Amino acid sequence: MDFSLSLTQEQKLIMTQEMQLSVKLLQMSGFELQEYVEKELQENPVLDSKAPSSAKEDKDKVDYKELVKYFEFDNYSHHSYEKSDEEEISPFNFISEKKSLKEYLREQVRDLNEKDYIKSICLYLVENIDEKGYLSIKENEISRELKIKEEIIKYCIRVIQSLEPDGIGAKDLRECLKIQIDKKGIKDENIFKIIDEHLELLAENKYNSIAKSLGIDVKKAQEYGDIIKSLQPKPSRGFFTGEEVKYITPDAYIKKIDNEYYIIMNDDIIPKLTINEIYKEIITNENDKNAVDYVKEKLNSAIFLIKSIQHRKSTIYRVLEKILEKQRDYFDFGDEYLRPMTLKEIAEELEMHESTISRAIRDKYIYTHKGTIKIKDLFTTAISSNSTGEDVSVKIIKKTIKELVDKEDKEKPLSDQVICDLINKEGMNISRRTVAKYREEMGIKSSKGRKRF
Known part of the structure; x- marks a missing residue:
């Protein structure tokens, strides 16, 4: 064993606390920065704040004595009534409330012509519906938890599925679609077969394969597909499901003056x-x-x-x-x-x-x-141009692809190669693979997927 001293030279970047904080705040969105500052104001007693809108305080002061008289209206409801010239309308009559999906379902359950214990089970099921509107919890799990026979649970699930919006309470996408088809009064077995066995083919618009499997005309298969695509895969859509909308707050305004x-x-x-x-x-x-x-x-x-x-x-x-x-x-x-x-x-x-x-x-x-x-x-990358020698923005290429697809004959949709050739005639220099890449990024299907029969 040998002990010795050696001298080495190395480069290190040591970030100070201030540098770390600066980097952290720079990458925050306006909303995240707001939350962070509010947290710091609570935790650091040395920090004080002055609201940006304080200059308007005098202008926007509320006359609370004037406001109190409106509290005498019962329930602050939205009743319509004749208003005399002297009478003022309560501002509370114009306050709207967000109706959640679960509250909407609870109201329907309470109005059911069912025994109270059935309503209680239905209300329990409502609380287990997820943000998409599905009831993914299994019947035997509910049965064990509530110590109730599975037959009763199945009956209550059917009750929930009879409510609005259509498709509510389904265990998965296929059941959700079939509930909606059933409520439309459609009894054709082929449409149920497509939902059960060919949803993947339908997503890719492979109507030839669907028609061959069911032994029907391609145009008929497309008609079934149009009906299924008109259904709502998320029954909760349009209802408040507990997640607040985060509004975008701009970090800056760009104003044009003179x-x-x-x-x-x-x-x-x-x-x-x-x-x-x-x-x-x-x-x-x-x-x-x-x-x-x-x-x-x-x-x-x-x-x-x-x-x-x-x-x-x-x-x-x-x-x-x-x-x-x-x-x-x-x-x-x-x-x-x-x-x-x-x-x-x-x-x-x-x-x-x-x-x-x-x-x-x-x-x-x-x-x-x-x-x-x-x-x-x-910020966009560049594509070189054949005609002018100037670079062209990817955003412009994508816009051109979309315009060509929107105007195409849907019975004979344009292939990626044809789109590529048309774009290159405009003086841009791209390949077929680039067209395919940008098309997919925009969520546009291939020519086979866009074909109408």
Whole structure:
């Protein structure tokens, strides 16, 4: 054994706490940042907030004394009645409530002409319906749990399946579709066979195979397919199922004023953060060292957060400024003028790392005169052009493919090769495999899948 000292040289990147926080906040969406700041406000007593809309407080004050008189209306219901000239209508009459799928089903169960114990079992089944509207729990499991015979459980499931919306309470997609067919009064066995045995073929529009298997005409098989495709695979659709809609909040607004575009950062995403004055006084108190150390730690954390939020804002602004410079024609004239643009290109021009640009645009949106746009959608790779020598955006190629498919004769749909040839005649330079790739990305079926008989 031998002991010796050796000198080695190595490179390491040690990220400070501030750097880590800055990176973390940069890649957050506006919604995620809002949640994070609210959490920090609760956990860090040094942080204080001032709501962005506070300037409007005086203007928007509610006269509560005036509002109290409306509480005398019974149940705050939506009754319609004649209104005299002096009489005011309660604002509560216009408050609407989200009706959940389960509440809608409970109301129907309560109105059933069934014994109370059957209604109780049905209400239990309603609580086990998932967000798609299916009842995936098995009959024997329910039977064991409730200590009730399976025959009664089966009867109650049939009761649930008789309710609206059609297809509710099915155990899977096939049963869901068959319930809807049955409620339409269709008795043709062939349509049930297609659902039971040929759904995969139907998804691929393989009507020749379906027709051959059932011994029917291809056109008839297509008619059955059209009926099945008109059904609702998710009975819960259109009802509130417990998941709130997350509204998109733009990080910035792009405004055109006097032929110039301006970037206005959305400061309403989060409240304005400040340092609580009380904790500034504690630091000057030398008597309680533990309190001073605690406040200093929390103060550093608060300052890190405020600086990181400011850094996030300035980084996004710089990226948008460069995008606006490159995509001026897009903002002026529309999608057809979107130029090819990559993360690497923007990173090099701003002298930033590519990963920083990626984080800066992740789940970020801008509001323009064209509506709300995801920043990431403005980045597209290039396809070289034969005619002009300029690069063409992938977005334009996809739009061209979609237009050709929309206009085609559905009895003789265009093959990928034909689409490829037509696009190349326009001066673009793509292959058949590229057409197939972009078609699939847009969810467009192949020519066989689009064929109508």
